[in-house]
Amino acid sequence: MKTKIIIPIIFLLISAFSFSQNHKEKREKVKALKVAYITEKLELTTEEAQKFWPIYNAFDDEQAELRYEKMKAILDRFKPGNVEKLSEKEASALLVQMEKIEESLYNLRKKFIKDLQNVISAKKIIKLKKTEEDFNRELIKQIREKRKEN
Template identity: 80%
Template sequence: MKTKFIFPIIFLLVTSLSFAQGFREKKEKVKALKVAYITEQLNLTTEEAQKFWPIYNAFDEKQAELRHEKMRAILDRFEPGSVEKLTEKEASTLLAQMETIEENLFALRKKFIKDLQGVISAKKIIKLKKAEEDFNRELLKQMREKRRG
């Protein structure tokens, strides 16, 4: 009798753990592809790469944290029908949180660019922005094609 309940629980646990691990592996694969793409697009020298990647990785991590924080704040409030339940004060508080996070993201990007200016040329910083956008666009395109196919 107990095995009827235990087996499905174990199955769900194993499935969710393997899904999480699969997600992490995919995330790492995408990150590796992004690193290779950016390195190629910027044509970094060995010296530039040694200085560039620690700055870039720190920026990328902090940016991901802020975006996650923003999404968590928003998603916690935006379940179906919950917007209508917000008081004006709660909505103002949520809006202020969102603005603060956006300001923090902007300040982070400004600091990132300033930090990079001592490492790579202004032209390569512009190329970096384009390379990131191109990579993200191509990634989304491939994801859409995979869903259709």
């Protein structure tokens, strides 16, 4: 349940960086830190890493694209007053769209796990999930600390 909350928050925080000129640099820095963190925590061998990262990066890119699509589709609807202006038919259509995106994310995750099973052990796949959550928590913590400093 926490992941369902943390991942969108991380996505929104990263999206918020898009308004700054340093967006690409910050995104690349976060990505590099994430790669190092995951590689270390999973204790990936060189061979595993060579097979793992292309699968992970493709999954991560597609997941980000689906999440962006979801956010783009619903953000305008959730501005103050917009939800109240929706007709029941529009709300139902939006709900169907949201469900389709969630289903796509679920199917993407299933495929990702299946693909990873040919590369790393089941134990490392489970450890990956925890490692991603730990990384996201640490990222949020650092962002909050940085905001307090400013």
